[in-house]
Amino acid sequence: GAVVSQHPSRVICKSGTSVKIECRSLDFQATTMFWYRQFPKKSLMLMATSNEGSKATYEQGVEKDKFLINHASLTLSTLTVTSAHPEDSSFYICSARESAVLQETQYFGPGTRLLVL
Amino acid sequence: SQQGEEDPQALSIQEGENATMNCSYKTSINNLQWYRQNSGRGLVHLILIRSNEREKHSGRLRVTLDTSKKSSSLLITASRAADTASYFCATPPGGTSYGKLTFGQGTILTVHP
Numbered sequence: 001g002a003v004v005s006q007h008p009s010r011v012i013c014k015s016g017t018s019v020k021i022e023c024r025s026l027d028f029q030a031t032t033m034f035w036y037r038q039f040p041k042k043s044l045m046l047m048a049t050s051n052e053g054s055k056a057t058y059e060q061g062v063e064k065d066k067f068l069i070n071h072a073s074l075t076l077s078t079l080t081v082t083s084a085h086p087e088d089s090s091f092y093i094c095s096a097r098e099s100a101v102l103q104e105t106q107y108f109g110p111g112t113r114l115l116v117l
Numbered sequence: 118s119q120q121g122e123e124d125p126q127a128l129s130i131q132e133g134e135n136a137t138m139n140c141s142y143k144t145s146i147n148n149l150q151w152y153r154q155n156s157g158r159g160l161v162h163l164i165l166i167r168s169n170e171r172e173k174h175s176g177r178l179r180v181t182l183d184t185s186k187k188s189s190s191l192l193i194t195a196s197r198a199a200d201t202a203s204y205f206c207a208t209p210p211g212g213t214s215y216g217k218l219t220f221g222q223g224t225i226l227t228v229h230p
Contacts, residue, residue: 004159034217043205044160044220093159095218104148104209106218108160 002028004096006109013084014117021079021112023050023094029074030096034106035067038091050077050094074099084116123206123221131229136193138224140206141186147209149182149189150218154203163191163204198230 003026013019023033031052036044048069049057056069066088068080077096081088091113095106123140130136142149148167152160166173166182166189173180179192193200203225207218 006159032216036220041225043222044218046217046219049217091157095160097216104165105150105162107162108152110159111157113157 002026002096002098002107004094004107004109006092006094006112008112009110010113010115012115012117015085016083019081019084019114021081021092021094021114023077023079023096023109025075025096025098025107028096028098030077031074031099033071033077033094033096035069035077035079036093036095038093038111040091044093047079052077081114084114086116089114089116123204123224125224126222127225127227129227129229130196132196132198134196134228136196136200136226136228138191138204138226139188140190140221141188142206142208142221143187144208144211146184146211150207151178151180151189151191152205152207152220154205154223156202160205193226196226196228198228200226201228202226 005024007022033050035047037047038044046059047062050069050071052071058064071077091111093111095108097106150165151163153163154160164175164180166180177194182189203223205223206221209216
């Protein structure tokens, strides 16, 4: 089955530093990937839609300068949390949809837990 | 408006019992999907039901969809301790069959051995 990986699985950083999270589709191509954020015991909130070769589309209320998204290839999207602060601590999950078919379902990565001290 | 609200928020049952979770949504949909999330992990797709379907089965899972009430239910029969997880319903944007998903608040299911 289709697999999506994320790296790192968890990261602890100091306030003010930037953190990059990678999302990879391992055995399929994905022109579109999605980035979600999840707080403890809460649901997933869509942050942005990552489009290969073009700018990401951000959801209302999500700062695009704070959460930089780059989708440089058909198998890789990155989310960079710039100048991270403790309130950015969260669980970040990506998902990808296979490009070749009009597939209704998405494949999710295992998530990245970010803790900003 | 919140798309995909679920109840109960938490459900605790004994192994062997059935678990029913409900999801309501506000806008028209093309399909509704159920996902499972083990604690601290990513999501696993369980089942998709289209707007022209009323019921769908997959192993011990049974999903129903009532578009007139804008609601769906997920039934897990003969539950096992390994079914302990959070369950979410999710829908793509109204009128589309794929794309960004809006998730419900989720139901935390605990199955006691």
